[in-house]
Amino acid sequence: MSNHHTSYVVQTASLADIELIRELCMQVWPQTYSSILTEEQLAYMLEWMYSPASLAQQMKEGATFLLLYQEQTPIGYASYQSLKASHFKLHKLYVLPHVQGKGAGRIFLTDLLQRIKELGAHTLELQVNRYNKAVGFYQQMGFTIRETADIEIGNGFYMNDYIMQIAL
Numbered sequence: 575m576s577n578h579h580t581s582y583v584v585q586t587a588s589l590a591d592i593e594l595i596r597e598l599c600m601q602v603w604p605q606t607y608s609s610i611l612t613e614e615q616l617a618y619m620l621e622w623m624y625s626p627a628s629l630a631q632q633m634k635e636g637a638t639f640l641l642l643y644q645e646q647t648p649i650g651y652a653s654y655q656s657l658k659a660s661h662f663k664l665h666k667l668y669v670l671p672h673v674q675g676k677g678a679g680r681i682f683l684t685d686l687l688q689r690i691k692e693l694g695a696h697t698l699e700l701q702v703n704r705y706n707k708a709v710g711f712y713q714q715m716g717f718t719i720r721e722t723a724d725i726e727i728g729n730g731f732y733m734n735d736y737i738m739q740i741a742l
Contacts, residue, residue, distance in 0.1 A: 580644055582682070583643045584640050584641070584642055584685045585643065587639035587641045591639065591641060592626050592630060593626075594641065594648060594651075595624070598648060598649075598670065602669075602670060602671065603620060604616065605671050607706075610705045614731075618727075618729055622728075632665070635655075637654065638653060638654055639651060639653045640652045640685075644678065649678060650668055651668060652667040652682060653665040657699075659694060661696065661697045661699070662698045664686070664699070664700040667682060667683060667686070667700075669682060687740075687742060690742070695742055697741055697742065698739060698740050699739040700712065700737070700738050701725075701733065702735060703734060704734050704736050705734070709738075715740070717740045718739065718740070719738050720736075720737045720739050721736070723737055
């Protein structure tokens, strides 16, 4: 263990970063979900949420995307959106597999919480697959499970999620 303090930088992403977000996603998603979802559902969800057109649409509809850099290297992405004045939703937060469990996600989420507090957020909710080990991460970060939801997403596929939230 080195005591070298790693510097992380969080930057707001734009349309110009869509390819980068897609590249990061392809490094995280298969590893995160291949044991949880069928190959067919994984492919369907990637197209639905991460096609260039879908990402551009999410940005246009008000989702703010963030990129996490370690030194100069991009290692994670997130997106959030205001649902109502003080109620926000975390749509995505992922860090690359090799930095998971090393504090990067905690730093990223803490930065994001600070950003939305400054925008007047009192609550942040998220959906997470019930079998995703991130459930434990969010609980450590102070989120609680509000409800269990099985959400139909088309093509006969469902997301088996927890809806979690935190008061800010």
